[in-house]
Amino acid sequence: MSIRNFSNFKNPKFTNKNFETKISIIVVIVFFSITSYVAFIVDNPTQNHTLLFYYYAGKQTLYGDREDVYLHTAPVGWPIVLAFTDNLFNDAFITAKLISVFFATGIVFLSFYIIKNIFDKQLALLVQTLIAISPYLHQDAIIRIHEMLPVFLIFASFYFITKKQLSNRDVVLCGIFLGLSYMLRYQALFIGIGYVIFFLIQYKKIRLSKTILFLIFFIIAISPLLFYNLLTFGTLIESDPSYFLLHNSKFQDPEWKNTFVARTKSIDAGFLEINDILIKNYFYNLFYNNPDRIFNFSDGIDNFAPIPFIPYIGIFIILGGAALTFKRKIEKKEILFLSAISFIILIFLLITDNTQYFFISIIIPFLILGIRSIKEIERNVLPLLIASVCFFVMASIGKIHHPSDFFAILLIPYALTGLFILKGIPKIIQFIKLPSTKPVWTKTIIIFIIAIFIISNLIFSYELQAMFLFNDNFDWKDIFRDVVYGHDYGVPTAVTLKEIGDMLSKEPDITNKYIMSPDINIAHYANSKFVYASFTEGLPDSTITDYITRQGWSDFDIALSNMDSVPKDRHNKYKPVPDYLVYVSSEHNLDYLKILSDSTHPQIPKNFELIYKNEKSGIFVYKIKHE
Numbered sequence: 018m019s020i021r022n023f024s025n026f027k028n029p030k031f032t033n034k035n036f037e038t039k040i041s042i043i044v045v046i047v048f049f050s051i052t053s054y055v056a057f058i059v060d061n062p063t064q065n066h067t068l069l070f071y072y073y074a075g076k077q078t079l080y081g082d083r084e085d086v087y088l089h090t091a092p093v094g095w096p097i098v099l100a101f102t103d104n105l106f107n108d109a110f111i112t113a114k115l116i117s118v119f120f121a122t123g124i125v126f127l128s129f130y131i132i133k134n135i136f137d138k139q140l141a142l143l144v145q146t147l148i149a150i151s152p153y154l155h156q157d158a159i160i161r162i163h164e165m166l167p168v169f170l171i172f173a174s175f176y177f178i179t180k181k182q183l184s185n186r187d188v189v190l191c192g193i194f195l196g197l198s199y200m201l202r203y204q205a206l207f208i209g210i211g212y213v214i215f216f217l218i219q220y221k222k223i224r225l226s227k228t229i230l231f232l233i234f235f236i237i238a239i240s241p242l243l244f245y246n247l248l249t250f251g252t253l254i255e256s257d258p259s260y261f262l263l264h265n266s267k268f269q270d271p272e273w274k275n276t277f278v279a280r281t282k283s284i285d286a287g288f289l290e291i292n293d294i295l296i297k298n299y300f301y302n303l304f305y306n307n308p309d310r311i312f313n314f315s316d317g318i319d320n321f322a323p324i325p326f327i328p329y330i331g332i333f334i335i336l337g338g339a340a341l342t343f344k345r346k347i348e349k350k351e352i353l354f355l356s357a358i359s360f361i362i363l364i365f366l367l368i369t370d371n372t373q374y375f376f377i378s379i380i381i382p383f384l385i386l387g388i389r390s391i392k393e394i395e396r397n398v399l400p401l402l403i404a405s406v407c408f409f410v411m412a413s414i415g416k417i418h419h420p421s422d423f424f425a426i427l428l429i430p431y432a433l434t435g436l437f438i439l440k441g442i443p444k445i446i447q448f449i450k451l452p453s454t455k456p457v458w459t460k461t462i463i464i465f466i467i468a469i470f471i472i473s474n475l476i477f478s479y480e481l482q483a484m485f486l487f488n489d490n491f492d493w494k495d496i497f498r499d500v501v502y503g504h505d506y507g508v509p510t511a512v513t514l515k516e517i518g519d520m521l522s523k524e525p526d527i528t529n530k531y532i533m534s535p536d537i538n539i540a541h542y543a544n545s546k547f548v549y550a551s552f553t554e555g556l557p558d559s560t561i562t563d564y565i566t567r568q569g570w571s572d573f574d575i576a577l578s579n580m581d582s583v584p585k586d587r588h589n590k591y592k593p594v595p596d597y598l599v600y601v602s603s604e605h606n607l608d609y610l611k612i613l614s615d616s617t618h619p620q621i622p623k624n625f626e627l628i629y630k631n632e633k634s635g636i637f638v639y640k641i642k643h644e
Contacts, residue, residue: 037138037139037141037142038129038138040142041126041129041141041142041145044125044129044142044145044146044149045122045125045126045149047149048121048122048125048149049118049122052118052121052122052155052158052159053118055155055159055482055486056114056117056118056158056159057111057114059486060159060160060486060511062110062511062512062514062515062542063110063114063160063511064510064511064514064515064536064538065110065113065160065161065162065538066536066537066538067161067163068099068109068110068113068161068162068163069109069537069538069541070537070581071091071095071096071099071163072096072099072100072103072109072113073537073547073583073584073585074086074088074093074096074100074585075093075095075096075097075098075099075100075101076100077583077584077585078093078096078097078100079097079100079101080100081584082584083249084249084250084587084588085584085585085586085587085588085590086585086587087255087280087281087580087585087587088255088256089256089257089258089259089260089261089277089280089580090203090256090257090258090260090261091202091203091256092199092200092201092202092203092242092256093242093245093255094200094201094242095163095166095167095201095202098116098166098201099112099113099116102116109541113162113163114159114162116162116165116166117157117158117159117162117163117165117166118158118159118165120165120166120168120169121154121157121158121165121169122158123169123172124148124154124165124168124169124172124427125145125148125149125154127169127172127173127175127176128141128144128145128148128172128428128431129141129142129144129145130176131172131175131176131179131428132144132145132428132432132435134176134179134180134181134397135179135395135397135398135401135432136436139439140432140435140436140439143435143438143439143467144428144431144432144434144435146471147323147431147434147435147470147474148427148428148431150470150471150474150475150478151321151427151431151474151478152321152325152474152477152478152481153321153419153420153421153424153481154424154427155478155481155482156421156478156481156482156485157421157424159482160482160485160486161419161421164202164421164424166201167198167201167202167204167205167425168198168424168425168427170194170195170197170198170201170205171194171195171198171205171208171425172428173190173194174190174191174192174194174195174198174208174212175400175401175428177190177191177194178191178212178215178397178400179397179398179400179401180397181396181397183227183396183397185226185227185230188227188230188231188234189230189231189234191212191231192230192231192232192233192234192235192237192238193234193235193237193238194238195208195209195212195235195238196234196235196236196237196238196239197238199235199238199239199242200238200239200241200242202425203256204408204412204422204425205425207404207407207408207411207412207425208404208407208408208425208426209231209235210407210411211400211403211404211405211406211407211408212231212400212403212404213228213231213232214403214407215399215400215403215404216228216231218391218399218403219396219399257276257277257280258414258415259273259274259276259277259280260273260277260577261415262295262298262414262415263277265415265416265417265418266294266298266415266416267298267301267306267416268294268297268298268301269294270292270294270295272290274571274573275573276290277573277576277577278572278573278576281576281579281580281587282576282588295414298416299413299414300374301416302413302414302415302416302417303409303410303413304374304376304377304380305373305374305376306416306417307409307412307413307416307417307423308376308380310417310419310420310422310423311331311335311420311423311430312329312331312332312335312376313325313327313328313329313330313331314328314329314376315328316328318477318481319418319419319420320420321420321423321427321430323335323430323434323470324469324470324473324474325473325474325477326473326477331430332376332379334433334434334437335430335433335434335437336379336383336433337433337437337441338432338433338434338435338436338437338441339383339387339402339433340383340386341433341436341437341440341441342394342395342398342402342433342436343386343387343390343393343394344390344393344394344395345390345393347386351386351389355382355385355386356382358381358382358385359378359379359381359382360378362377362378362381363375363378366378384406387402401428401429401432402429404426404429405426405429408423408425408426409423409426434470438463438466438467438470439463442459442462442463442466443459443463446459446462487510488510509536509601509631509634509635509636510634511538513631513634513636514536514538514539514542515538515542517539517542517543517599517629517636517638518538518539518540518541518542518543519542519543520543520628520629520638521539521542521543521545521597521638522542522543522544522545524543524597524640527543527544527545528544528545528546529545529546530545530546530596530597531545531546531547531548531593531594531595531596531597532545532546532547532548532595532596532597532598532599533547533548533549533550533565533595533597533598533599534547534548534549534550534598534599534601535549535550535551535552535599535601536599536601537549537581537583539599540583545597546582546583546584546593547582547583548578548582548593548595549577549578549580549581549582550564550578552600552601552603552605552606552607552610553605553606553607554567554570554571554574554578555567555568555569555570555571555574555607556569557607557608557609558609559607559609560609561609561610561612561613561620561621561622561625562622564607564610565594565595565598565641566594567592575589576589594643595641596640596641596643597638597639597640597641598613598625598638598639598641599636599637599638600613600614600636600637600638600639601634601635601636602614602635602636602637603635613637613639614632614635614637616630616637624641624642624643624644625639625640625641625642626639626640626641626642627639628640
């Protein structure tokens with residue numbers, strides 16, 4: 018499909034063949050400048066528990082006991098890249114932010130050329146702009162900062178597979194880039210399966226040559242990871258999703274804890290078994306939770322819907338854009354048939370009291386329509402559509418909490434949104450026969466709608482960053498309120514964590530001491546060892562001394578603590594005893610630990626010395642004197 022002849026936008030200023038390209042460069046520069054400023058100037062100091070988890074896993078893999086490193090749902094590639102690159106800067110946060118901002122900018126840059134492969138420069142510029150103002154892309158580039166490199170590599174594979182004339186060289190490069198992404202994040206495998214399906218559909222008449230070529234170079238690209246796992250652990254795949262499911266499932270299976278513990282102890286423990294609970298979770302994720310991240314069913318903020326403040330609107334915009342790629346007239350009989358299927362599904366959901374799964378009644382008929390139209394879809398559009406469906410279907414094994422977990426297919430919703438705006442809206446205007454359908458009015462309406470998209474996403478992004486950077490409340494109706502960085506609003510900020518870390522860094526022989534805390538950031542700033550504790554482990558009627566020595570902790574609690582600690586201790590060899598306890602008060606903490614919020618309480622052990630407290634953030638730091 019092409020909109021090169023979209024007459025409503027013919028204007029002498031737009032006839033310059035380099036105009037859109039020049040504007041796209043400006044979009045890239047503005048994105049890079051703003052994200053760099055916020056990442057390095059505003060968010061300074063910073064905190065990021067997940068980043069430090071990967072960073073210390075990489076350091077131990079490169080320079081320590083790598084057999085004791087266990088990454089439950091991620092390959093070792095990203096930790097190694099992070100730890101190795103840090104040799105240049107000697108600051109984990111600066112290293113990660115440089116990587117993140119640079120490759121997030123690369124994502125914005127590539128998006129223009131990917132869409133230009135498929136459609137034209139006008140749509141490419143619009144889609145690039147929509148991606149550049151994406152609130153969760155801003156958050157990942159600035160705060161979460163571990164998704165951008167693998168997503169960039171997936172975008173690079175998109176660029177080659179969407180070329181109008183797909184050469185063997187393009188297939189080779191596509192396989193290599195996707196393989197490199199897989200070594201950083203397993204999600205690339207879902208995209209790769211979509212590509213294989215595309216090759217089999219499109220090139221079945223030429224002896225599967227492109228399918229085989231893609232698979233060969235994909236496997237070559239991931240071979241370092243396979244060899245590493247084989248040499249270190251004796252298995253090609255080391256990770257297990259049981260821990261991920263424990264924290265990302267609506268319906269829980271107690272056996273998942275045992276699976277996690279067994280997997281940390283032995284590579285021969287096997288993998289997760291498919292059962293009724295897993296299947297129940299899968300359909301909940303597939304038809305409700307995960308679509309909510311894209312289409313916004315629940316009026317929440319964890320979504321990248323086209324207009325984040327308006328629930329359900331993404332269904333019409335994104336699926337409307339997808340329907341435009343089908344490129345064929347839908348007959349009345351077909352409409353009646355699909356409507357009947359949708360109606361039957363709705364009745365079934367009503368009878369079974371499962372109305373929350375209403376999306377089934379929309380997506381099933383839509384997929385049937387897409388399959389019937391597959392021969393009409395242009396060749397270089399097809400891989401994106403197939404890859405997005407495959408990714409969505411396979412990623413639903415887990416409950417997605419954060420929209421960035423769908424960034425592998427970030428391009429597709431925005432591309433379909435842009436297509437709906439530039440191609441669908443004129444059709445709607447023509448269909449409803451507005452009083453004036455002159456091109457100038459159509460153009461004005463489209464520009465107005467684009468402005469709404471841009472303004473709403475920028476407001477949403479500002480609120481999102483204020484919430485994560487400043488612990489501020491999300492209030493898009495009052496964007497001009499005063500927000501003060503560095504103040505605790507009941508939750509410790511990066512300023513407080515660094516302050517405590519800097520204080521502890523001056524303690525004698527701190528590099529060989531252990532800090533027990535739920536947050537690794539303090540130990541990182543103190544340059545000490547770390548014991549992870551959430552203050553919910555163990556027996557409810559134990560003692561503080563028993564708790565810090567992990568007496569009474571379950572096998573799962575110890576395995577989880579060892580996985581998150583520094584150094585990581587998969588095989589429970591070190592059995593660390595903390596020299597400092599950083600207690601963070603919470604209503605979820607065990608009752609007998611809550612007395613740590615009162616340093617004068619008589620039941621606090623006599624060898625505990627309070628050396629810091631911040632009642633506003635609920636942090637109390639004790640020095641533990643061991644005989």
